[in-house]
Amino acid sequence: MIHVLLVEDSPTDAELIQEVLEYTHQAKWHVSHVERLSEAIELCTLKLSQSQHKFDIVILDLRLPDSTGLDTVKGFRFKVPNIPIIVLTGTNDEQLGLQAMVEGAQDYLVKNEISTKQLLRAVRYAIERGLILNQIQQSELNTREALVKEQELNQVKSQFISMISHEFRTPMSTIRASVDLIQLYSDEITSEQNSRYLKRIENAIEQMLKLLDEILFIQRNEVGRVKFRPQPINLDVFCQEIIDVMQLSVSQEHHIVFTASGDYSQAEMDEELLSCIVTNLLSNAVKYSPKNSNIYFTLNGQNDTVVFQIQDQGIGIPESDQNHLFENFYRASNVRGIQGTGLGLAIVKRCVELHQGSIKITSAVGAGTTVVVTLPLYSES
Incomplete structure (x- = not known):
């Protein structure tokens, strides 16, 4: 079945073309007929949006009530780029037909000179050219995408x-x-x-x-080798142990203030992944804060979730950097000589995702940073 969209405002010409197709037994045809360019564009767009079978070919009169000449081809091609077009011209408009092919039409037919053989040949060639053109365009797109990926790599x-x-x-x-x-x-x-x-x-x-x-x-x-392995865990004890170890390493230069409200003794989480989350966030808070400042670490429950909030009084993160913080190797523009790999937050984000949780960072330069991680208290697996 060949699906044809005929765009022709002359009832006589439209009837002639449909009769030629009707009496052709070399193929089965399904012809849809509209009289305006806007109707043609709307119908094609509707089919694409609803995942219906798109038209195999569009037979397009160059002189319509809402568009004339080359603008007709340009207007249709701009809105519907991937359907082959055969244009219809008057007897004295062959030059216009050739120009239409330059603008993206696959062929043209002169009205009053259309024969069954000529129409079939034009449709067949137009569909074949359209397929070849689409393959070339897809190949070019694939090549560009591969080049971009190679450059990114x-x-x-x-x-x-x-x-x-x-x-x-x-x-x-x-x-x-x-x-x-x-x-x-x-x-x-x-x-x-x-x-x-x-x-x-x-x-x-x-x-x-x-x-x-x-x-x-x-x-x-x-490579998909990091797995989520939840187990019972007492979050109060777990967090306090991490803080004790970290407090020893930072000595008295920073003080981690920990508060918890609620009972988290029966939580179910992946201890290794959770350690990555808390350790990295506390390390960042310490690293980017001035000496003798406090790091505030709070644990709060909301229904069946637990919220880890870590707030520092450090250098803050420029707004222009905040959309890139979870990218591998990305570091904010104001870190200057502070050591870091740009991997910590990328790792934290993945660990949070494996817990099916969320992470939010709010920050302003010179005003510190607050990181809020929300995780389910209990594993669904």
Whole structure:
């Protein structure tokens, strides 16, 4: 079945074309007839929006009540780009027909000279040309998309290499310098200095291991190997343990103020993923806050959900950066020399999604940042 849309305001010409198609037994035809360009566009758009069978060919008169000449082809092609067009011209408008083909029509027919053979040939060739053109356009689109993806991949690789080089260089330099001092001046340095150098080495190693863990998590996530494994957990105890460990590392430079309202002793969550969420958010709050400032960590319940809110008094995030915070390797424009990989929030977002929760960040430059993570208290699996 070949679906034809005939756009012709002359009843005589429309009847002639429909009769020619009707008496042609080489194919089955379904002809829809309208008299205006606007009606043709509306009908084609309606079929596409309702996922109906679109027209295989449009036979389009160039002189209609609401459009004439090349504007008819241009107007239809602009609104309906992927349906082949055969234009109808007057006896003295063959030049116009050729110009219409330049504008996107597949063929033209001269009224009063239409034969069955000529019409069939025009329809067949137009449909074939339309299919070939659509294939070419789709091939071009696929090529462009592949090129864009390749460029994006190259950019990500470049960012990754740059980030790795930068983030590893600092701890490696610290380790090298500390080892050199211990080796060269072992007879002169005090036990207190020796302990301080060893502590620097330990911190540098921990920094590199954390970076490797982040990269490994991103890689496992991309191949679908990060799984959600909920288990019973006492959130009060869990959060307090993380805070105690972190408070030791930040010493007295920052104070984490923790408050919880409600009973969360019977929650069901993935402890490893939850640790990634809380640790990364607290680390960010500490990292981007001035010394001797407070980090406020609150735990509140809402029905069958729990809300983790972490609020700092730090440098804040520029508004222009806030839509990109969960992208791999993205860092806000005002972080200056503060160390970071740009992976922490991307990891947090994935861990929150695996819990079927949500995360919201509100921030202003110089006014601090508040992160709100809402998670189901109980697993549905």
